[in-house]
Amino acid sequence: MSSAFADIAFGGLFQGSLYAMMAVGLALVWTTIGVFNFSHGVLMMLGAYVAWQLIEIGLPAWAAFPLAIVAMGGVGWLLQASVVRPLIGRPNIVLVVVITTLAAGSLIENGALTVWGPRSKQLPSLIAGNTTIGGVGVSLHQIAIIVITPVILGALWLFLNRTRLGLAMRAVAQNEDASHLVGLNVTALYGLAFGIAASLAGLAGIFIGGYRFMSPVMGSDPLLKALIVVVFGGISSVSGPIFAAYLIGFFEAACNYYFGLYWTPTLLFAVLILILMVRPEGIFASRSRGLA
Amino acid sequence: MTDAVAPAIPTRAVPVSPGRTPWKHEAIGFAIALLVLALLPLFIGDTYSRHVLIMVFIYAVVASNWDLSLGYGGVFNFGHLALFGIGVYAYSLLTKLVGLDPWLALFAGGVIATVAAVLVTIPILRLKGIYIILVTFGFAQLVMQIVISQSAITGGTQGLVRVPGLYWFDHNMIRDGKFAYFYIALGLLVASTIFLRVFVRSRLGAGVVALRDNEEYAISRGMSLVRQRMITLAASAFFTGMAGAFYAAYQRNASVDVFGMSLATIILSMVLLGGASTIYGAIIASFVLTVFGEAMADFGAWRPMITALLIIVVMLVYPSGLVGMIRAGWGAIAVRMKRTA
Numbered sequence A: 001m002s003s004a005f006a007d008i009a010f011g012g013l014f015q016g017s018l019y020a021m022m023a024v025g026l027a028l029v030w031t032t033i034g035v036f037n038f039s040h041g042v043l044m045m046l047g048a049y050v051a052w053q054l055i056e057i058g059l060p061a062w063a064a065f066p067l068a069i070v071a072m073g074g075v076g077w078l079l080q081a082s083v084v085r086p087l088i089g090r091p092n093i094v095l096v097v098v099i100t101t102l103a104a105g106s107l108i109e110n111g112a113l114t115v116w117g118p119r120s121k122q123l124p125s126l127i128a129g130n131t132t133i134g135g136v137g138v139s140l141h142q143i144a145i146i147v148i149t150p151v152i153l154g155a156l157w158l159f160l161n162r163t164r165l166g167l168a169m170r171a172v173a174q175n176e177d178a179s180h181l182v183g184l185n186v187t188a189l190y191g192l193a194f195g196i197a198a199s200l201a202g203l204a205g206i207f208i209g210g211y212r213f214m215s216p217v218m219g220s221d222p223l224l225k226a227l228i229v230v231v232f233g234g235i236s237s238v239s240g241p242i243f244a245a246y247l248i249g250f251f252e253a254a255c256n257y258y259f260g261l262y263w264t265p266t267l268l269f270a271v272l273i274l275i276l277m278v279r280p281e282g283i284f285a286s287r288s289r290g291l292a
Numbered sequence B: 001m002t003d004a005v006a007p008a009i010p011t012r013a014v015p016v017s018p019g020r021t022p023w024k025h026e027a028i029g030f031a032i033a034l035l036v037l038a039l040l041p042l043f044i045g046d047t048y049s050r051h052v053l054i055m056v057f058i059y060a061v062v063a064s065n066w067d068l069s070l071g072y073g074g075v076f077n078f079g080h081l082a083l084f085g086i087g088v089y090a091y092s093l094l095t096k097l098v099g100l101d102p103w104l105a106l107f108a109g110g111v112i113a114t115v116a117a118v119l120v121t122i123p124i125l126r127l128k129g130i131y132i133i134l135v136t137f138g139f140a141q142l143v144m145q146i147v148i149s150q151s152a153i154t155g156g157t158q159g160l161v162r163v164p165g166l167y168w169f170d171h172n173m174i175r176d177g178k179f180a181y182f183y184i185a186l187g188l189l190v191a192s193t194i195f196l197r198v199f200v201r202s203r204l205g206a207g208v209v210a211l212r213d214n215e216e217y218a219i220s221r222g223m224s225l226v227r228q229r230m231i232t233l234a235a236s237a238f239f240t241g242m243a244g245a246f247y248a249a250y251q252r253n254a255s256v257d258v259f260g261m262s263l264a265t266i267i268l269s270m271v272l273l274g275g276a277s278t279i280y281g282a283i284i285a286s287f288v289l290t291v292f293g294e295a296m297a298d299f300g301a302w303r304p305m306i307t308a309l310l311i312i313v314v315m316l317v318y319p320s321g322l323v324g325m326i327r328a329g330w331g332a333i334a335v336r337m338k339r340t341a
Helices: A002-033 A040-056 A061-087 A093-116 A140-162 A164-174 A176-181 A186-209 A220-233 A239-259 A264-278 B023-043 B047-072 B080-098 B102-124 B129-149 B179-201 B203-213 B215-220 B225-251 B261-274 B280-295 B302-317 B321-340
Strands: A130-133 A136-139
Touching (some): A002 A040, A002 A140, A002 A186, A002 A220, A002 A239, A040 A186, A061 A186, A093 B261, A093 B302, A130 A140, A140 A164, A164 A176, A164 A186, A176 A186, A220 A264, A220 B129, A239 A264, A264 B102, B047 B203, B047 B225, B047 B261, B047 B280, B080 B102, B080 B129, B080 B261, B102 B129, B179 B203, B203 B215, B203 B225, B215 B225, B261 B302, B280 B302, B280 B321, B302 B321
Antiparallel strands (some): A130 A136
């Protein structure tokens, strides 16, 4: 019994951390710009490959990982400038951005396939080695993910709530017109939001690449999960999806344990549909849109 | 913007509002296009080209029906491909296990997809915009998971093979160079397009657009959101399901790939590249994307990249898609002709 509990607790924390890392970037872009970035999964994949490439040319992991994350910020900004910014102000922006980000994602994905080939690769773990907690064998890499994720998310919360720049971003999310009026550089803030989101996606890619084999199509499944987490948690805030990510992580871990891997996705979707019927705005949502 | 839960999806009045183009003009254009398509097999003899055209017709049916719910209805129905998949599996199971006549099964595919669409409408009646994506997407995943888990009946991830094909009296459907299948597919597209155009030009279609453009006002004028949304989704499901059934009959197999993200992405790009809320745009884009993709078959991995780049460029320059592009081009020609005259 204690083993079952440890299994579920650990599995839930681990999956929840990965989902939170993916979902928070998606939520950041949605809350500030009001569009869904369907290339978010591909950005995650690219982050992992950039890190792999940096290590391949001889950089140590402690330098390659941060460098890759910074580079992904640049990629995110570039992506925003090329396929999102020109469309801002267009009446059907939500739909058009769906297709432009999907297309950009396909472009990057196939580009990665051409550059790096379809052969699976793997990143070094954040920390090598294994240990046992409560009778469950776990790798230190997974422990590192469980520890680092809340730290990063906490830092993001501090940034959004305690710094001038973060407050400016929340202001843009709440009221774009008023932000223009008080002289905020809305375009730059949009770019920043997208850049941070891409960096977080890159970090998630490094997390996943360290314990699973990487392939150019590795981003599509996490993107779908992140999408579910974001809508489930309520798209009006950044904190809602984070709670939802852990909740879904635990739910999946429990389902895996009691009903088997086979039924978990079916159960998850059935429960999600039911909950959305009762609370259409997500379980943790408040009535207003803003970065809290 | 301040107290909105999610930003409403602002949409501008559609360029093609009911009654804009006189229906006679439209009927003439339709007849000419139909004639050209119907005569194509006489000039195109090889099986491969005919196969590409059949796929174009199937995609065009699915994409143009999606345009009804997504473009006209403004309902972010991301489970549209599940309706297609339901058609595929309904046909395969009915013909293979029950032994139903293939033509009846083709029709049944459409009916079952319509019933499924009505069922999925129930949970999304209270939802708005982006939330509908999750529920409809969840519905698609649910259908896929059920198909996979009931592998004793559906073949699971292996799929079903040797699904019975369609027949036409004593005509040999396999050795005629896809002649018969070409005309059946074309017939399906024609029936679907006439249905869709009549629907969106009718009062009912005008009501659907009214609810999309200004929900509060439309409701205050006595329109039922529930009824209209259900009708829109059900209407978009019938021919989608039939297209799925036809796809199964034509390919002679069924696989869970039809529920996958890649097919959904392709069809969605057809809807949006063509220009949402036009019906014809989706059909034109199906043709352009499919033929373009086949023409670049030698480019390997560069093919999807070029396609993606093309989609981005068109969407940035002409947000109303290929139809907007054609309109702009036509407008420029008309101006020039007037000047010279």
